[in-house]
Amino acid sequence: MTSEFPLIEPTWHIAHQTAHTVAAALHSRRVPVADGVGQVLATDVRSLIDLPYDTTSAMDGWAVGGSQGPWRVVDGAALAGHVSQVTLTPKDAVLIATGGVVPSGTFGVIRREFTEVFGDGADSFVRATHESEPFANSHVRPCGDEARRDEILVPAGTRLSPAHTALAAMAGHDTLEVRCAASCEILVLGDEVLRSGIPRSGQVRDAFEPQFAAYAALLGLEVSGFRFIPDTLEATTQALATSSARVVISTGGTAAGPKDFLHTALETVGAQMVIDSIAMRPGHPNLLARRGDQFFVGLPGNPLSASLGGMLTLVRPLACGLLGMELPELTSALTSTSIKAPAHDTRLVPVTSQNRSGTFFVTELPWLNSGMMRGLANADAVAVIPPGGVGEREVVEVLALAW
Ligand SMILES: Nc1nc2c(c(=O)[nH]1)N[C@H]1C(S)=C(S)[C@@H](COP(=O)(O)OP(=O)(O)OC[C@H]3O[C@@H](n4cnc5c(N)ncnc54)[C@H](O)[C@@H]3O)O[C@H]1N2
């Protein structure tokens, strides 16, 4: 059987899509509902009840049986947590609390401050003091108003927010089925990288340790380790061979320089190339390889190339695929000025975006050399510029940042 891989220098769109397609969703596990926040839902959450379960009052006041008062006060107050057994006739009223189940025969509820009670004992009456209430079903929250039993409330593949877990609990769930996290290890290759202090001639401050563990976590990966690897074939091979993480991200060593060993090391450990460089700038040398169900993503040493070509183009869709989430969506915007791109490569461009009367305009930032981070640090989105570039006020695709 011949494999469709490796893809050598595919287009940016194919690389982005392929990194998602090759990842099969991981197993799932059951967690208490509150622990679901931040996790990715593995199965749809359906309502286990008609929500709300009861027809209740939205106000403290009086449930009345008809539109015309005064109404005689009857016993059997409908307080929250207590179901009144009363059946109201059109001339009856019963005390009701917010959240109380409305008795049968209720025409509507009048809030307490819009009423007056007169008489005493068995001859107590209530009258309305404002014309606005009651009306049919005033302040009544009908059963099933928010959802019907079995209705899908949160679809599988959603990263759960606090509001999602609250909704799931209100719909009767104690536990939720969420995706197991994909473990991830980050290997920083290179002799010249300095982990702290002021870089001197021949050195660069490492751009990856300060961002990638948190960045990978934002993508839903569970970072199990971070290792700095010297620039030798042995050390690189050894690092790849000993990593048991599901996703191994390396930085540096992707090009053809005298100390760029990544391709050879990947071959030595038996990894099969899936994507070998991408027709994009910056980020051309990014690669994706796999060994069984383990993925290796090789990012270039240049910080912007690693962020745009590696994290945004390969690692994010891969993480989404492993977590059973959709491929990150591309939206569209208009360019506020022309943006250049090479004749045969897609260019990823950090931009700022402005909403002008409902239309989004994107503007290219300065500082976009592949060794820089200042442009991306000031961006709120990334524009995907097709080969050849675009003019002013042209439609372009836009990717949201992960943060
Ligand atoms: N002859 C060729 N040379 C290069 C090519 C090519 O096709 N042919 N491609 C260029 C492109 S494009 C890129 S991108 C880089 C890729 O470089 P590598 O992945 O091999 O990475 P290094 O050579 O190790 O480093 C490149 C650059 O990045 C700096 N770096 C490395 N690690 C870090 C770090 N942790 N933090 C900050 N900066 C880092 C390093 O000092 C270099 O300046 O290759 C081009 N060359």
Ligand code: MOO
């Ligand atoms: O791909 Mo390199 O990132 O153009 O500098």
